[in-house]
Amino acid sequence: MQLKGLVGDKVTMVSLLLACTHLVALETGKWLHAYIMKKVIEVDVALGTALVDMYAKCGSIENAEIVFEELAEKDVMTWTALVVGLAMCGQGDEALKYFHEMQISGLKPDAITLVGALVACSHAGLVEEGISYFNSMTKTYGIQPSIEHYGCFVDMLGRAGRIAEAEELIKKMPMTPDHFVLGGLLGACRIHCNLEVAERVAQQLLELYPDNGGSYIILSNIYSLSRKWEEAKRIRELMAERKIKKSPGCSLIEVDGVVHEFIKGDSSHPQSPVIYEMLDDMLSRTKKAGYVSNKSEVLFDMDEEEKETALNLHSEKLALAFGLISTSPGIPIRIVKNLRVCSDCHAAIKLVSKVYNREIIVRNRNRFHQFKNGSCSCRDFW
Structure with missing residues (x-):
């Protein structure tokens, strides 16, 4: 486009910023932001949200906040982009501050905003706050918890070492747990070396997703952490027999x-x-x-x-x-x-x-x- 002398518009910029977000290409994202300013492209709600999202998900949360504060108009997606970005960066208290400010401004959080709030609580260890948000979803926000919300709740309890509560929550879910829900608990079992629960959860995962290499690896790792070398070896041999491979780090x-x-x-x-x-x-x-x-x-x-x-x-x-x-x-x-x-x-x-x-x-x-x-x-x- 540039070689042909064409100037990108708002839609072009949103698409390119989304590409930078997926690639975590911060420097290119910054260049695009400078291009937007130089070409005096109007930063409307959609483009402003794309800029906030790009900076936040590329780890430049300071720039995300600057862009956010400078926007003349913000919608639910704009606030959500910042809440989720802060949560990803481990700034749980700051994420919840904006979550509250959003409501003060008169905007009602949607299901994705609530996911961001729960992730913020999970990554910052704010368990009681997270439990309160989850329990008030239907009554306060009129949102029925989805499997994504349950996954965040399980992850939050698991990270905090409340393995038994997380396992009990999964049993009471109104829908069948998926890989995100069970995988979150299995990962928590690895962190807290809970072999007993890990074996039960891994069995569920392998029944639902027999070709997913991650479940085998985590269970094998938990056996290794417990110095059960033969069991760890058996799991890896089972992977080889079933020709299951996992991408290297x-x-x-x-x-x-x-x-x-x-x-x-x-x-x-x-x-x-x-x-x-x-x-x-x-x-x-x-x-x-x-x-x-x-x-x-x-x-x-x-x-x-x-x-x-x-x-x-x-x-x-x-x-x-x-x-x-x-x-x-x-x-x-x-x-x-x-x-x-x-x-x-x-x-x-x-x-x-x-x-x-x-x-x-x-x-x-x-x-x-x-x-x-x-x-x-x-x-x-x-």
Whole structure:
């Protein structure tokens, strides 16, 4: 379009911003925002909402709030985009503040806004507030809880360690639980090492979704955490027999408009020698600052030295090392991972943010971690 001398309109910009949101392409999104301003394209409710959504879901929540506050008109979707974005970034209190302000402004939350409020409570550990919202959905907001709302409720209880309550809630649901609901409880069982409930939930999941590799992996991991190596091996052998595969963990980082992808132990990058030098420096400096590798995250039966090596080669650590050598001091480093960030990498990245004085934003499947000066926005609750 640009080569042909055509100027995009509001619809073009909304479509492009949506693409940036899905790709977590923040720099391109910022360029589009500048293009909108330069070409004096009217920022109506739809385009304003797309900008808020893009910034929020790319982890630039400050810019999302700035755009939001500058909008002359906001609808339910605009407020919802900010509430959900803040929830994803672990800013539960801030998300609920806007949730309340939305109602004060005269707008009634819809079903998606309520999902955002419940996610905010879940990620911030605000369990009692979340229970109150869920229980008042029908009476206060006239919204019948859907399976998405039940999934958020189960996830919230599970994250807080209230496994028995979460399991009981699933039994009382008026609809058949899906992968999101059961998967949330199974993930909580992994975090809290509840093997008894995990086996029951995994059985349900495998009956409903026999080809989903994630359920096998989580159950195998829980067995490994419990040092039940034979059971863990049996689950992985069952996966092989059924020819079920699971995508490997990978981390993406965008530098100068180019996206670089890393997998565990990756040495395919053209700058691998320099990346591994930085990785060594990173690990050395964080150890001096108090980092001790969490070997419980290694879910295979191997000796302690092998476990530490395996942890050091996680994809997010490689992406972070690349980010440190490829960006100027003071520039935030943004990483996207397709799986949950492990507790060892989480602890290491907190210290990297401190010793290198860098802001580091890591997005996994459904939330952001914003690391600054040795702490994380999730307050170690994720």
